[in-house]
Amino acid sequence: KLNHFLKTVYFTCISLQGRLTSAEPEFILLNKYVRPGSVVVDIGCNIGRYTFELSRLVGRKGLVIAVDPNPMMISILSFISSLRGFENIRLFCCAAGETNTVGKFLKDTSKPHDAIFSTETRSKVIVNEHLKTTDTLIVKIDDIIPWDNVSFLKIDTEGYEINALKGCSNILRKSGPTVLAEFNSDQLIPFMISHGYQSKDYDSNSKNVLFISK
Numbered sequence: 001k002l003n004h005f006l007k008t009v010y011f012t013c014i015s016l017q018g019r020l021t022s023a024e025p026e027f028i029l030l031n032k033y034v035r036p037g038s039v040v041v042d043i044g045c046n047i048g049r050y051t052f053e054l055s056r057l058v059g060r061k062g063l064v065i066a067v068d069p070n071p072m073m074i075s076i077l078s079f080i081s082s083l084r085g086f087e088n089i090r091l092f093c094c095a096a097g098e099t100n101t102v103g104k105f106l107k108d109t110s111k112p113h114d115a116i117f118s119t120e121t122r123s124k125v126i127v128n129e130h131l132k133t134t135d136t137l138i139v140k141i142d143d144i145i146p147w148d149n150v151s152f153l154k155i156d157t158e159g160y161e162i163n164a165l166k167g168c169s170n171i172l173r174k175s176g177p178t179v180l181a182e183f184n185s186d187q188l189i190p191f192m193i194s195h196g197y198q199s200k201d202y203d204s205n206s207k208n209v210l211f212i213s214k
Contacts, residue, residue, distance in 0.1 A: 022049040025203040033178040037061040038151035043096045048077040069095040069105045069136040096164035097138035105136035140167035150175035156182040176213030
């Protein structure tokens with residue numbers, strides 16, 4: 001489709017210019033928490049703003065697992081990754097969840113033409129059977145990567161964070177990675193505390209919470 005083509009061209013150009021980054025305050029802190037040669041996980045990777053920076057930080061001996069249920073975003077990210085030679089990125093077009101199953105993916109259509117120059121999709125995995133959705137594979141992250149040597153996990157899933165984190169329980173316990181999660185549920189902090197984490201107060205204006213293993 002024309003929209004897909006235009007998005008690919010636009011974001012490829014800004015990536016080649018070194019401008020495919022994030023304005024979120026935690027973005028500049030990544031080098032403090034990502035170990036070279038380690039495994040990092042980007043759940044809800046979108047267009048790859050975090051993915052590419054994480055790839056640079058782990059280096060050629062590291063591995064980035066990037067997960068997103070939006071086929072268009074994964075397609076564009078894959079194109080840019082191949083073009084720029086990012087060989088340490090593995091892409092999964094699926095949602096992250098508590099169990100391995102098939103779920104419903106709701107694509108946001110509130111913006112005309114999908115806002116060609118924006119990556120804000122607001123698409124999400126839902127449980128409401130009455131809305132128009134498409135099927136998507138939901139996987140436990142614990143089942144697709146080794147549990148050890150994971151240094152960082154970023155998650156932004158539009159309200160599905162708790163479900164996705166439950167599927168990362170073994171990684172949280174075995175590796176104790178630093179976790180950056182969008183705050184969309186009052187259950188988030190208690191869940192992370194139960195897995196041996198404490199929240200780190202670094203920017204009160206951020207929509208995200210940074211968790212450090214005790």
